[in-house]
Amino acid sequence: IMYTGPNIIEDGLVFAVDAGSTRSYPGSGTTATNLAGSDTGTLTNGVSFGSGNGGVWQFDGVDDGIKFISEINLSSSSSVTYEGWVKAAGVSSHDRWFSGTSGAASAFHNPDLAISTNGQLRYIFANSGIGSWVEPSGLTIDTTKFSHLVYTFTNTGVVKIYINGTQEYTATHSNCTFPSVSNIMIGHRYDLNGEGILGDIPTVRVYSTALTAAQVLQNYNAQKSRFI
Numbered sequence: 001i002m003y004t005g006p007n008i009i010e011d012g013l014v015f016a017v018d019a020g021s022t023r024s025y026p027g028s029g030t031t032a033t034n035l036a037g038s039d040t041g042t043l044t045n046g047v048s049f050g051s052g053n054g055g056v057w058q059f060d061g062v063d064d065g066i067k068f069i070s071e072i073n074l075s076s077s078s079s080v081t082y083e084g085w086v087k088a089a090g091v092s093s094h095d096r097w098f099s100g101t102s103g104a105a106s107a108f109h110n111p112d113l114a115i116s117t118n119g120q121l122r123y124i125f126a127n128s129g130i131g132s133w134v135e136p137s138g139l140t141i142d143t144t145k146f147s148h149l150v151y152t153f154t155n156t157g158v159v160k161i162y163i164n165g166t167q168e169y170t171a172t173h174s175n176c177t178f179p180s181v182s183n184i185m186i187g188h189r190y191d192l193n194g195e196g197i198l199g200d201i202p203t204v205r206v207y208s209t210a211l212t213a214a215q216v217l218q219n220y221n222a223q224k225s226r227f228i
Contacts, residue, residue: 007222012081012209015184017041017066019202020055020226027055032066036205041068047187053146053202054226056087057187061198065188079154079210083219085227087146088115088199113151113161114195119143123151125159125173136161136169146200146227148220152210160210165220167213202227 008016016035018024025032030043043057045064050056057066112124114133119142122135141147141163150162157173186204188196203223211219 008205008219009207009211009215012207012211013205014208015068015204015206017186017204018055019049019057020053025049025055025057027051034068039068041066041184041186050200053200056200056202058200059187059197061196063188063196065196066186067190068184068186078156079152079208081150081152081207081209081211082113082204083148083150083207083211083216084201084204085146085148085223086115086141086197086199086201088119088141088143088197113149115141115143115197121149121161121163123159123161125153125157125176134159134171136171139163139169143199146202148224148227150211150216150219154210158210162213162216162220165217165224167216 013036015037016024017032018035019032021035023033024035027049030047032041032043034040043064043066045062046060047064047066048058050058059065114122116122116135119140120135121139121141122133124133139161141149148162148164150160152158152160152162155176157176159169159171159173160167161169183190184204184206187201205219
């Protein structure tokens, strides 16, 4: 594993990108590297770099994103965690902080996490076909600041969402199927057809396990001084 963040949980870590690490992104160009593997992703349609907060990727909310193809094999896993930081301004219907699909978007939905109007969070749980968005009332972030988001999902249908180190939501869904391979798009829907973030994303990590509350808090505390 190439990723050795400041007190970051490494058990189960399968994907890690950080705009502030020159090993992940040199500050220019269109290639980002997964620090928990060797795969690379492509900054598409003009994703830019900003030096604030130790380094961030900047998204225009129109048509840009960072695309990793067939990046994660979760076939032996029973759970997954998506985790990272985001500052999203001017969001609209359901703009994707993180999107994962297997193959064509119409074929399978991996768990997706999005930010809609006024910072409202919404998600899709893993299922075959096009899933329906779940938008828990009152589950919001402050769009003027960086937020640490964590979304865990198990193949028994249990969803947990953490904001800034604290669990804010849990639910259990039926009729779930778990993905074997996940393509990754950061900052946009996977096909770049709308639903993009306007704002900054500095880090994204994926685990082949569901992080515990203590592990989520550890990751939050490890980097909060950079963003808060």
